[in-house]
Amino acid sequence: MNDKTTWVTWNLPLNTVVTLMADDKPVPIGSTAADLSHCDECIDLIGTGRTEAVDLREVGMNDKVSSFFWRTVDLKMGAIEVFEHEAFKGNRNIIFLSEWQPATLYNFNHWWLNDKISSLRWQSLLDRQTAVLFDNGDGSGDNLIILKGMEYNRNDKLTSFTWEPLTPVKEVVAPFQITASNPAGSNGLEEVYHGVNNTSLPQPVTVTLNKTEAQQVTTSTTDTFATGISTTITYQSATGIKDVSFTSVTAAVTVSFSYTRTQNITRSDTKTLALTITQTMNAPPMTKFTAKLLVSMGRIPPTEYHTTAERWYNIPVTGSVMDPSNDNLFKRVEPVTVTIEGSLASSTHLVIETTPL
Incomplete structure (x- = not known):
């Protein structure tokens, strides 16, 4: 089939891309596989999970395919399609942004489409990213700033x-x-306090359990623009209230993201948490007592949680409004989804056993 292919059909998993090439050249040292230098005409076949097809005569590759390579890409990062002819026709290449480092200038000097690009589109770009294309390989000359959902013809x-x-x-x-579920047979922690109430009135008894490494929780995000995530977890259970013997435990989660690009991108955060639980009950008058604070530990299976983020940008984005109280930045409320798993205290139970004096 070398240099004899006219029609191609494919059915690839989502995020899988096969690139057909007219020439076979090794990837330059220090470059990415997506660099199509010296590969002559190329075309990308994108996996959608469905059967797709292309007529190679329409993309300038009839009887030219001699090699291919494949890889997985992050389609959520968006892509820019560049075409040889106007109206999105002729040979085409796709720049998947996940394969190229941000804030870095790349050139097409040795691509077949260099100085041949006449139209382009970027319908999959999000409004939280921008790209700039230049006339010259060093980033000089006229430039084109592209944003979400636009198309362009340029000769x-x-x-x-x-x-x-x-x-x-x-x-x-x-x-x-x-909250953490508390399945039957799950592990628990216990704190015991012995005492005597030799008065004629009930007396409050407070028991505190304190463990430094009792819980571990991992929070992760699929936000492709985040380069780091940090989590703070605090308890909101009804502890320290007299005559409450059983309490279900609820925790509040606060998440923050970082966006500074570094060599190490971490989109998960694992916290080992100390556990301090305090509860109070009354010991009957004239009794010797043993107070036991039982804390059940529950599991959180990998679970998605949804919240929102108020974000302020220095340029207008879709649905944003200017906020005079924040230096006229453009504010928008955006959905946030994180996945949490691990172990947390799920409930507490305070029991008092008494013996009359």
């Missing part, structure tokens, strides 16, 4: 590109609550 000039995520100047993520 045979584009030679280099760069892209950057649009990060918020300020962000406030609304806290949310979580």
